[in-house]
Amino acid sequence: MATENLRKIIEHKKRETLLNFILKREFKGKLISRIIYFDTPLGEKILIFCARPRLVLGKANENLEKILNICKRIGFKNPQIEAVPVENPLLDANIVADLIASKIERQGARAARKIAMNISESVMKAGAIGIEIRITGKVIGERSSTIRIQKGKMKKSGEINKIFGTAISHAFLPQGSVGVKVKILPPNATLMDNIRIKEYNELDLEKLEKIDPRIIDILNKKYNITGQP
Known part of the structure; x- marks a missing residue:
């Protein structure tokens, strides 16, 4: 019985991870935070947490059929799909990483530092305690290099690491892919020096x-x- 329950949990997480990977890849730049699904008495339900639901589903839900086809390909039968807006998108590491990557793709690698600076300032204004952005790839010259932007307080060790929101995204450019890693310390985090x-x-x-x-x-x-x- 325990083995069967464990198998179901692993299968559930496997499908959820696969769904997150494929939908975020297919709808890159649509500012998706995370996707979860659960079984209900009426069937499977999928929640897509994002910055703007209309951006994901389309003006007249024209993207809904594409999402359904992806879900059926993974193994879902006839899921109910709902796009849920995130309360404060600029405090969500997944959304911020996707936003930076999509802007780099549009404006080019030379604008990476400026993009990271502007977005980090917006995140701090939204109430974050701290933010760190790392952009790695051919962003300055022909060789790979790293741009690091940090604002506010960023604790590197201890229990506080469990509170960080961390996300990784990629921008695909003619000269190669550029990795974007974002770490955000949310405003509700309790710091040891603030007790x-x-x-x-x-x-x-x-x-x-x-x-x-x-x-x-x-x-x-x-x-x-x-x-x-």
Whole structure:
């Protein structure tokens, strides 16, 4: 039974990964963040998280048939497809990486640094704590080189690495492919140097007492409070 459940989970993730890869490749530049699917009593449902749903589906849903054909090719029978707008696209690493790559394809490798600078400033204005952009390829001369743009705070180690939004995209140019890697530290991330110690009146004393009754006595002695609250 456990083996069967594990097999189903692996198959589910395999199809989801394949769907993400193919749809992002076919709709490159449409600013797709991620694609998930799940089974419902009415059948399979696919959610496409993107910056602008109309850009993905088309003005009159003309791209819907193409998406359905791709899904059926992967193994889906008759899925329901829904495009969901991302709340703040500039804080989504997948969308930002796709945006940079598509702009480099349109404007050329020589504009890569300017594109990265402009977009990094927009991301910081959107509320990000920090952003790092790495563009690698033939962006300066005949040899491969790397352009690195960093703004705000970027922590490189520790638990904070699990909070980073990281994405990789590629721009295909006549001289070869250019890799774009984006790391964004979202505004809701709690940094170790920003931790604030609560005052006594902000503490949940009932909760602390359930954890360890001795905590209340220690706090009362520290703040010179007589009697248990």
